[in-house]
Amino acid sequence: MSQFYQIHLKQKLDRFLRQPFQKPFWGIVCLILLFSISFVSVNAAQPLRQPPLWQIYQQSFKNAKYVDLTHTIAPTIPVWSGFGSSKFAPAINPKTGEPYIYQKDGFEATHYDLSTDQLGTQLDPPAHWNPDYPAIDELPATFAVRPLVIIPIQDKVALDPNYHLSVKDIQDWERKHGRIPQGSVVFVRSDWSKAWPNPELATRTKFPGVKLEALKFLHLERQILFHGHEPLDTDSTPTLEGEAWLLQNGYAQAEGVANLDQVPETGALISIGYPKFKGGLGGYARYIAICPPNWKYGVRVGQIPESPLLKADKPLHWDTKLGVRVR
Template sequence: MCSPEIVRLARDGAPRPSRRAVFGLAGLTALAAMTPAPAVAAPRSGVVDLTHTLTPQLPVWPGNPPMGMVPVAVHASGGFGQFALGYWEHTGTHLDAPAHRVAGAATTEALAVDDLVAPLVVIDISAKAATDADAVVTLADINDWRSRHGEIPDRAFVAMYSGWEQRLAAPSTFLNLDGNGKPHAPGFSGAAAEYLVAQCGIVGAGVDTLSLDCGIDPDYGAHTAFLGAGRYGVEMLANLAAVPPKGATVVVGAPKHAGGTGGPCRVLALT
């Protein structure tokens, strides 16, 4: 049921809702009935969408508010529709700029555009993640990938596929909080992240979970290694099972707001 404020905005087409209307519970209830859109199979066109549809029901990092959406213009009044959006930068499929971890580091608008189009490497750890929620990409996983597929291309974007998106049907299992409110989900080990930066020259890394680190890493080793070296990360990727381990190209539609530490982005794989 919509709050009175949302009903009034929709009826009157008011152009300037209050901050509370945009960012508060009113914005969340506008789409409360929606559920996360399931990942879709790869289309025949050779373009795979690696982006989850952003809705208020999509899981966010514990303590962060879900996105909010408030109608501020309607077709019946003025001929145009428009929503005011409210969300924290690190919501949905989103980019981590180096400044997210390192004070004074590169922000969203400073990212090199050449780094946003890159060879895509997918390292599949779904088998061990199925039985270990704290599984990580290790040096052994990287070496196993290389034994199967050859060298990691220069200036690649390396993504972890853990199969975690299958848990979105029950969002609490995607967050996977323990009794202390600590999330448990796969990520990169700090050692693997350091290796990919120092030895493979990657431009960025991605995961299909909410964090580059596994949930129990108290030191955020992967964040520190990737972002501390000036690379970017993309979290909560979708449909990685629909792209090959090697041979595709990733296109990251990164946000570009001044001083940003990250933001929702559209990510495509060209196969």
């Protein structure tokens, strides 16, 4: 309400109260009404402040750069021979025995015959090796977003394909960037994933990893949430000693991560998603790095159409030879 109308209302109220036939009660009512209207008008003029987390989204997350650290799951991606291969097929109508098709049914769906939950980019719950610890559906929701640390060892791996992250590598990183944050996720960049999806990757006995001493340092000294690596195993020792120590002692880990060359070593966050299979001993994971706005890689919110999503130039169709839908 403007000051003019407030003065006008007050003048009318004064004249009203000076009339002898009016009872004091009505004067009090009008006075309360005047102040109530004034209070509401003043507050209505003030814009509502967004809740704090919404402010953080508008100020930080909306302008951040997003980088996908996840491999696409397909029947031919690298997988341990002990699990075997997976198959995709069109979903079948059990009543007719025929696949659903767009032209007749208005939709299509896919049947997945997955040989294992240890496939592609993963989040390993400790129950994978120890049934006394949580399965994938029992991991806490607090895994959702964490600070992301990238420790590079790709130059050393280029000289020694079997190079494993050491405590010294971690300490060298900290001398440059500062102490690794408690509760963070630490990914080890080796560039092993640049050969993905060559199935031969799964047969290599020499590959970059993480030493047991480094894992203990990260968890016991720095109290990280979990670490991640590009290969499909933690280390190349005969007994997988690093992976065994982690999972048998209640720690999770990420495997098969990708695109770590597109993420800054410090200053990013990571979004962690995975399906909740009941009693699952592995997790098909989706990792997204949330990088600073001025980072050279990634996409911003609104940079590409999101709602509705962009219509493709070519429609999806089933490729019998490849065993997947392609464009």
